[in-house]
Amino acid sequence: MNDALDVAVRLVVVFVVFLVLPLVVGQTEHKVMAHMQGRLGPMYAGGFHGWAQLVADGVKFAQKEDVVPAAADRRIFQLAPAVALLPYLLVLVAVPIGPSEGAVGQVVDAGIFFVLAVMGVGVLGSLMAGWASANKFSLLGGLRTAAQLLAYELPMLLAAASVAMAAGTVSLPGILNAFHWWWLPWQIVGALVFFVAGLAELQRPPFDMPVADSEIIFGAYTEYTGLRFALFLLAEYAGIVVLCGLTTVLFLGGWHGPWGADGLGWVWTLLKTAVLAFVVIWLRVSYPRLREDQLQKLAWTTLIPLALAQIALTGIVKVAIS
């Protein structure tokens, strides 16, 4: 009975975090993007500086008609948003935010494997949406998603493998327990590769060719309306939270921080995640969208060699210090 309660409480907490943090990131994006462009952003919804803008957006989306195109593959079309969104919820369960046993939804021994595999599933939602919509723009978007997934899954895995080698474990809390501050400069290249590849996998600008609203009208999401479209958007922001959390845990030392971290480890994790989320928004505002071939070139000629070099470096240092 007590175990069941424990599990239920953990799942509820993870679910609440899953619902709240993406909205916080979304609202931050509204505001940060606006101010980076010399604007104010939403100012009315909720009264104080438009804090409830995304709530209002949610209400709006919920009121819209849920249209399924006549030629669409109905079941797949309706299932795709859930496939896009749920993996991020599952990943969030395994991300530790503090050193204690209570600060993680569920300790998964093969944490890195689980996390990366499930994150890869999220992209399938876009593929399903692109194919099932029976729309040429959606199909183009889906194909671009597939190409992007193929190109960027590899450097992401290699970068994560480097950390796993350094720590000698694939468990996320295990990696954090083995963390020392000098891992930061040691794994910095891997961190950059992981973060950039993660951005590409989330289809965030400047890697948003699969949704490229000005070229292929939101790609795989062209035919979606209402709540299902909102779920895709939510998946994108949940993806930001998950990516930033994972980068924090794998490369930035998670709950470790200067001035001691006794009991306040989760603050460090959240702080680092927030800073990374800000960087994600910052990059979106600053850079234009890459061309499709530039995207492939970046992955195959830059990120993968860098990730391999990082693995080599990790191996050398690991042998040297042992």
Add this chain to the structure above:
Amino acid sequence: MSESLPPTRPRIPGSGLAKGLAVTLRTMTKKTVTAQYPDVQPELPPRSRGVIGLFEENCTVCMLCARECPDWCIYIDSHKETVPAAVEGGRERSRNVLDRFAIDFSLCMYCGICIEVCPFDALFWSPEFEYAETDIHELTHERDKLREWMWTVPAPPALDPGAEEPKEVAAARKAADKLAAAQAAASATPDPATPDPATPDPATPDAASPNPATPDSGPEGGRA
């Protein structure tokens, strides 16, 4: 070909990317340019063309504004009234009385020609701009509304430093100078036995003769 190009410094790879990030970060720390209009009224520049106000006491129904209006958006109705003679045995006068003065702001293109052309200063620019209507017919505003807008007309802005004196002021000053000079000339000759001012006193060069018939003693010529 390449000699003509300016020497390029060796660029650090990624410096362009960093520059882009710096631009957005700097913009974020600056004040935004968003105008929160319905909450905060805009600061309009001087001589803003918001709406046209009518000072109807100055209007003589000369119809110049209505005739010059490029899109014929001014409507004027009037009738003539006979004013009885002011003095015994005098002649009756007739004058125009304004019955209707309306401007159709759905046609008006805010060129300001009517204001320029009005010889009696009856039309003015007002910076008031919030008079949108839901029906286009309601944009034809009658004289009472135009009169209300008259009270929102700001005082004319100060002249730019070093600007030419306004013509009205220049003319008034010239007349005042002339009068003062005449009075000074009159007081210099305590007994004006000869009221003819055509013979100026050479001992008082400032007392310029108002008679333009003598070129040497004109207001300007006398001082030269």
